[in-house]
Amino acid sequence: xxxxxxxxxxxxxxxxxxxxxxxxxxxxxxxxxxxxxxxxxxxxxxxxxxxxxxxxxxxxxxxxxxxxxxxxxxxxxxxxxxxxxxxxxxxxxxxxxxxxxxxxxxxxxxxxxxxxxxxxxxxxxxxxxxxxxxxxxxxxxxxxxxxxxxxxxxxxxxxxxxxxxxxxxxxxxxxxxxxxxxxxxxxxxxxxxxxxxxxxxxxxxxxxxxxxxxxxxxxxxxxxxxxxxxxxxxxxxxxxxxxxxxxxxxxxxxxxxxxxxxxxxxxxxxxxxxxxxxxxxxxxxxxxxxxxxxxxxxxxx
Amino acid sequence: xxxxxxxxxxxxxxxxxxxxxxxxxxxxxxxxxxxxxxxxxxxxxxxxxxxxxxxxxxxxxxxxxxxxxxxxxxxxxxxxxxxxxxxxxxxxxxxxxxxxxxxxxxxxxxxxxxxxxxxxxxxxxxxxxxxxxxxxxxxxxxxxxxxxxxxxxxxxxxxxxxxxxxxxxxxxxxxxxxxxxxxxxxxxxxxxxxxxxxxxxxxxxxxxxxxxxxxxxxxxxxxxxxxxxxxxxxxxxxxxxxxxxxxxxxxxxxxxxxxxxxxxxxxxxxxxxxxxxxxxxxxxxxxxxxxxxxxxxxxxxxxxxxxxxxxxxxxxxxxxxxxxxxxxxxxxxxxxxxxx
Numbered sequence: 001x002x003x004x005x006x007x008x009x010x011x012x013x014x015x016x017x018x019x020x021x022x023x024x025x026x027x028x029x030x031x032x033x034x035x036x037x038x039x040x041x042x043x044x045x046x047x048x049x050x051x052x053x054x055x056x057x058x059x060x061x062x063x064x065x066x067x068x069x070x071x072x073x074x075x076x077x078x079x080x081x082x083x084x085x086x087x088x089x090x091x092x093x094x095x096x097x098x099x100x101x102x103x104x105x106x107x108x109x110x111x112x113x114x115x116x117x118x119x120x121x122x123x124x125x126x127x128x129x130x131x132x133x134x135x136x137x138x139x140x141x142x143x144x145x146x147x148x149x150x151x152x153x154x155x156x157x158x159x160x161x162x163x164x165x166x167x168x169x170x171x172x173x174x175x176x177x178x179x180x181x182x183x184x185x186x187x188x189x190x191x192x193x194x195x196x197x198x199x200x201x202x203x204x205x206x207x208x209x210x211x212x213x214x215x216x217x218x219x220x221x222x223x224x225x226x227x228x229x230x231x232x233x234x235x236x237x238x239x240x241x242x243x244x245x246x247x248x249x250x251x252x253x254x255x256x257x258x259x260x261x262x263x264x265x266x267x268x269x270x271x272x273x274x275x276x277x278x279x280x281x282x283x284x285x286x287x288x289x290x291x292x293x294x295x296x297x298x299x300x301x
Numbered sequence: 302x303x304x305x306x307x308x309x310x311x312x313x314x315x316x317x318x319x320x321x322x323x324x325x326x327x328x329x330x331x332x333x334x335x336x337x338x339x340x341x342x343x344x345x346x347x348x349x350x351x352x353x354x355x356x357x358x359x360x361x362x363x364x365x366x367x368x369x370x371x372x373x374x375x376x377x378x379x380x381x382x383x384x385x386x387x388x389x390x391x392x393x394x395x396x397x398x399x400x401x402x403x404x405x406x407x408x409x410x411x412x413x414x415x416x417x418x419x420x421x422x423x424x425x426x427x428x429x430x431x432x433x434x435x436x437x438x439x440x441x442x443x444x445x446x447x448x449x450x451x452x453x454x455x456x457x458x459x460x461x462x463x464x465x466x467x468x469x470x471x472x473x474x475x476x477x478x479x480x481x482x483x484x485x486x487x488x489x490x491x492x493x494x495x496x497x498x499x500x501x502x503x504x505x506x507x508x509x510x511x512x513x514x515x516x517x518x519x520x521x522x523x524x525x526x527x528x529x530x531x532x533x534x535x536x537x538x539x540x541x542x543x544x545x546x547x548x549x550x551x552x553x554x555x556x557x558x559x560x561x562x563x564x565x566x567x568x569x570x571x572x573x574x575x576x577x578x579x580x581x582x583x584x585x586x587x588x589x590x591x592x593x594x595x596x597x598x599x600x601x602x603x604x605x606x607x608x609x610x611x612x613x614x615x616x617x618x619x620x621x622x623x624x625x626x627x628x629x630x631x632x633x634x635x636x637x638x639x640x641x
Binding site: 013015083084097098099102130131132133135136137138139140141142143145147148149150151164169170171172173174175176177178179256260262263264265266267268269276277278279280281282283284286287288290291292294296299300 | 378379382402403407408409410411413414415417418419420421422423432434446447451452456457458459460461462463464465500503504505507508509510511512513523547571572579580581600601603614617618619620621622623624627628631632634635636638639
């Protein structure tokens with residue numbers, strides 16, 4: 001039976017390669033100073049959704065909220081097999097904490113249900129590597145009024161309006177059965193995300209949002225103007241939809257900074273230094289005296 | 302909501318055993334309540350768990366809100382969220398804390414979203430303090446300062462939630478100290494009403510396979526950890542041998558876990574376990590912030606590394622610049638010598 005899935009994805013700074021001025025003086029994140037990647041566990045979520053579609057039929061819609069550059073991970077999603085992608089981008093979304101983010105995502109999912117029909121499954125990565133909060137998935141499920149299955153590792157059974165999922169917890173696994181629609185947050189051990197397909201990479205290479213037209217025209221002046229470019233892309237199914245706060249019918253006071261209860265009070269760079277430090281020679285004598293000292297000070301019993 | 306300044310702690314229990322992180326939170330919650338001059342309430346949900354209330358009072362709770370129903374026997378998001386959301390809305394706590402366990406990280410965001418309050422994940426410290434908002438031109442008094450590593454552990458951020466209540470946070474296991482039980486301490490147990498809507502029972506637990514972890518990193522007084530510099534099975538055996546010789550536990554950095562030399566349950570660090578043993582020996586660990594965040598508070602740290610500039614040396618009490626293949630056998634020999 002075909003299922004309609006939405007996958008929530010995020011473009012994140014590559015926290016493994018951080019340097020320099022990542023925080024602005026206002027305490028927000030200077031995202032432009034950082035290389036970005038597709039949040040790793042969101043790729044596992046996308047893969048799980050694609051597997052459902054490949055087996056059961058249906059559709060995979062990928063949704064992200066972010067700046068115009070977040071279109072990169074939407075193109076990547078198309079390359080990997082997504083049927084449709086949507087970018088939520090609007091200044092009014094900026095500075096959102098997890099609560100305001102989940103509100104915008106829930107509004108967007110309701111909006112896309114109006115256009116494309118009811119959604120059966122919402123997938124998200126367990127957590128994003130820039131914040132590691134794991135909050136947006138459950139918060140979005142609550143806003144949609146649907147159950148959540150966090151730490152999803154495998155879909156064991158999907159039959160009619162019911163799903164059986166294996167959850168990976170710290171100290172074991174749990175098998176749960178739930179009615180649809182529901183939201184799953186997917187862990188990294190769930191699967192091996194498929195790479196971009198060469199054929200799709202060629203097919204969707206030009207896919208773009210309107211926010212990117214200026215840049216494209218600079219590269220390809222032959223198109224003449226935004227209108228001609230738009231007509232060209234839309235005709236070929238290469239236009240990536242951009243939705244604003246107004247498009248998703250969101251109340252402005254629940255969005256962005258205004259809709260975010262939490263604030264960054266201050267940020268400190270981590271400086272960990274030991275007060276007293278001694279160098280021990282890697283010789284039998286050096287090590288022996290170290291061990292004696294540890295014994296004398298009751299550190300080693 | 303009422304304007305009490307009470308501190309609430311969600312108590313996680315599984316089959317009648319209180320989770321360690323909940324006892325840690327009760328201890329921290331007691332401190333925060335004392336500082337605010339308010340009460341500490343423990344939120345205990347389950348089926349047939351009343352007997353646990355005494356333990357919570359002895360550890361510092363002034364009141365235990367006891368929610369008992371068959372639907373709450375095993376943790377499930379929706380029935381738990383229903384009960385807690387209703388209580389929060391009725392009674393208006395000032396602060397609400399959860400352990401950053403799989404249960405807490407599943408439940409807290411659901412509740413925060415329902416009551417539309419802020420939530421900070423994975424805090425490593427909580428304090429009471431004032432926050433001056435330039436934007437609002439107001440000083441918010443006695444807020445919960447929610448302190449957590451950010452950006453993969455490269456930064457420590459202090460987060461506040463000035464306007465919405467409750468101020469909510471999940472707190473990492475192992476970073477707060479448990480308080481001793483005070484026999485005969487007085488408190489009140491208040492049984493609360495539980496009712497559910499049909500949709501709350503949409504999810505059913507079919508089976509659980511729990512494996513009792515044999516790794517006791519958190520409680521071990523001595524931990525010997527291996528990192529990226531431990532390249533082979535034989536070298537990792539040296540790490541195990543030293544841990545054995547010291548009667549300690551084996552730890553690892555993420556690099557060692559990723560290389561497959563040791564299981565993830567041994568991982569120390571921001572995404573692993575937070576430890577503070579009496580002695581921590583880091584062998585072949587460069588000391589990425591990710592790792593240091595999980596062990597920097599150890600009483601004594603010995604670092605062994607061939608690279609004299611490895612960041613781990615910045616926090617080590619004893620620096621040994623050398624090859625662990627030579628240094629560890631020397632240490633084991635010296636320990637044997639001592640035992641004679």
